[in-house]
Amino acid sequence: MDSSTSVPGEAALAVSPKMQEKLARLGIHNAMDLVLHLPIRYEDETHVFPIDHAPQGRAVQIEGVITHNEVVLKPRRQLVCRIEDRSGSLCMRLLNFYGSQVKAYAVGKRVRLLGEIRHGFFGAEMVHPKCRIVQENEPLAAAMTPVYAVTAGLPQKTLAKLTHQVLNHLQQPGLLDETLPEKIIRQYRLPEFRSSILALHHPPPETPVDLLQSRMYPAWQRIKFDELLAQQLSMRLHYRQRRSRTAPQLGQKHKHALHDRFLGQLDFKLTAAQEKVAAEIGRDLASQHPMQRLLQGDVGSGKTIVAAIAALQAIENGYQTAMMAPTEILAEQHFQKLSLWFAPLGIQVAWLSGGQKKKDRQPVLAAIESGAAMLAVGTHALFQEQVGFYRLGLAIIDEQHRFGVHQRLALRMKGMQQESGLVPHQLMMSATPIPRTLSMSYFADLDVSIIDELPPGRSPVVTKLVADNRRREVVARILQACRQGKQVYWVCPLIEESETLQLQTAMETYETLCKIFADLNVGLVHGRLPAQEKAGMMTRFKQGEIQLLVATTVIEVGVDVPNASLMVIENAERMGLSQLHQLRGRVGRGTGASVCILLYQQPLSAIARKRLKIIFEHTDGFEIARQDLHLRGPGEFLGARQSGMPMLRFADLEQDGALLTAAQSVADEMLNVYPESAQRHIQRWLGGKTEYLRV
Structure with missing residues (x-):
């Protein structure tokens, strides 16, 4: 990219090589990167609440004098301090603490605590709050306190100080200049970039905390719009680059x-x-x-x-x-x-x-x-x-x-x-x-x-959730299906024993099922089988020689055996939605009714419970994918770390659909009417990441 379209602030920061290394771990290489390293959340230290009237369920700041200080040994070693103000008192509990803190938080010291008040063994309490020793009538913070993503050896205070220097002291010319044309800013009623950045790094006291935290505050909307626009501009440019190349014209000259x-x-x-x-x-x-x-x-x-x-x-x-x-x-x-x-x-x-x-x-x-x-x-x-x-x-x-x-x-x-x-x-x-x-x-x-439609004659697959302690019912179901001339898959997630996950292995399951179903032909296929053995086993299953096939997830895609009408998926709670949906698609390929049994082990984690509920309630892949995106976010969904795509840091595709639609419209206009502004905008947001290709 030539100098006419470069963005000021790209020079390396004036810090030591060690500091550069730490910043690089956060993706910060220059002043602009630091400016766009925005807070992940905020702490409100602009208000002090009376202890007995502080709101519940959110972080609040209280101030009081320590009236009791004690190291308690039961039920576990902890430092317990009682803090009082004119309205009441609460306990501060520190489960991990230093000896110096016992001395620092001595009786008579005035402290400000920031944390969530809960009711515990000692009554109203704060567990591991942010604690500062203060003087009486010490001024409150003038703005919300930003909390940044940090890395080892780079604490909040250092990163905040460096950001403050770049924004206020260095005054790099053009660092916060607009990249968007005035016409687009007016048309979409966007706040200006400079004021948005400053407001997010140093929000004024009257800023609504909920809008800041949920990223619905107008300054956040501007930043998210800019990020989505950079992505759309980059995509459009790659599309145009491909259109400039020549491919063989594979016309229909032979009349099909x-x-x-x-x-x-x-x-x-x-x-x-x-x-x-x-x-x-x-x-x-x-x-x-x-x-x-x-x-x-x-x-x-x-x-x-x-x-x-x-x-x-x-x-x-x-x-x-x-x-x-x-x-x-x-x-x-x-x-x-x-x-x-x-x-x-x-x-x-x-x-x-x-x-x-x-x-x-x-x-x-x-x-x-x-x-x-x-x-x-x-x-x-x-x-x-x-x-x-x-x-x-x-x-x-x-x-x-x-x-x-x-x-x-x-x-x-x-x-x-x-x-x-x-x-x-x-x-x-x-x-x-x-x-x-x-x-x-x-x-x-x-x-x-x-x-968007399935071929006629495909019957929907019935999904059943079965706890691991009901295996006998599953065994009976398999016998019934095989006696009716149908075939069955039994899918296991691992080949080798794993002490940490304690999952059933394909090998163990195969041996167990061979004993249980002595009258059936049981086969085994997994990713480490030699290719010829694997192919031979699949051929025998397709031809009906094998009635029950024990397999790992190598059968997730592409296997087509219309006579297979029952699938059992072991440890279904450990698998992702996409994988479960793909596996379930291996049955229901014939005209008869098919069933997919999801065997799960208890207790279920909250995320596993949600996944199983979604796969049980839905058969439409697009709806499952939408909910999967909501659960996992785009990074895992796309496998984007291996695909070269720059991920979104601020915009949320579920929440910001309207911003995405607007960014699409603006991208075309900028490339056609304001190409220099488009290049400056891409460079600000993507920098060296603009050279990836969609292939």
Whole structure:
């Protein structure tokens, strides 16, 4: 970025190297970073409440004289002091204390305590409050006290002092200048940036505490708007950069010859939703710009058939397609299904995985490089150095959130190494539905297609919550299902024993179930099995030779056995909502009624109870995803730490939907009308993080 668009305040802070190192741990590298390191909460030391009239349920400040000081040994060693004012008294209890504090808080000393008053063994009390020795009539704080996120060796006082210096003493020219045009500030009635920053670091005494803490105060609204705007501007710029590149134009010049033959051989019809998204993808492939589309669809909605249609469009135009999946089980499932579909069309499908022997691998590599295989299916092995494509026109990535940013980029680079310099089209697929606000925010630079209906004939899966002490009922249910000719999954979260989690292991469970169900064929599959054994076990299960399959979560995605009508998930309370929903989607793929039993151990934590309640009450993946976002926040939901996306620090997508919508509108206007302001705004908020790519 040239100097004309740089933001003042980017120079390193004038502090010692040791201090620089500590600040860097908080993501603070320059004056602007420090200014935007805003308080996580506030303490109100601007008021003193009489002890007997102080409000309950929130932190309050009281002042009084110590009338009693004692180290109590039972029920545990603690320092107990009684503090009195004209209205009454309370106890201060310090469970961890130094000998110097016993002397400091001597009888007769006047103190101010900040904390929450509760009623305990000693009556009204404060446990471990913030405590200061003061003089009578000592002035109160003139503003709310900010509390910052700190790190080891960098206490609150030091960080607050440094922030105060930058804001008040250094007076760096332009540090708090506006990056937004005056027209936009007036149109959206935004407070000015400078006053917002100052108000959040030093809120005046009359500032409503609840609005500050909930981040609904106007100054917070301005900061959150600016943050969302920076994200939207960055996304829009990346979208424009991609649109400036050239991709192979995979038009429909052959009048859908392969497409029509393919659909003609299927024993089912596409749903209206599948036809709609296939048409959207088809139009993108025919464009001269690289497609960057995310295909969303709930478990069992039929994303693979849509991907197959896209692959055929590339193949008809003489270009190869690569399809990458995160696990060998899922990749092999795709390979088998696509081979079955494409063999009658005369299309060779190559299979590539990390577990292949060298002698099996060489002919596959040769077929991909020569173009004999026009479709290559595999795991991350597809983007290894020795893999060369003849003419890669389309990269399809299933369960894209399970791959790191560099892995996705590496597959695309395989196509860019071609002599033509054309960038392959990219289709990403996800069965983890993305809530609307998340899509608007973190996927703003992608085109999104949604398959919003399930194929006809799918019966909803009944979910049952069963405590671990009712295993006998579960065993009876399994016997009943198997006697009726159905098949069963029993899912365990770990392979090896873990003393800390005390979870049932797949190995132990397999051995136990073999004894209980001596008359049934019981199989075992987990991630550490050799690829051939794993594939063989899954084939036997699909063919009905195995009635009960004990598995780890390697079966979470892609496994399709219509005859499996019952699933038992062990230690369901330990799993995330997305994983539970994905696993549940492995049953209910036939026409008969299916059941998913969630076995849980008591006692349940509050978060586990919420998760199980959500999965029990909802079958719609989008609603589950929305509630999951609410529980976990976007960082964990997206796996964003491995994807390269800068996370939001202040804005809350659940709470700030209106700000996000406004930021989207403003982003387009700024890029078109005020490009210099847009660059300054991005630089202020994202700095060096602007170079990440969505791939």
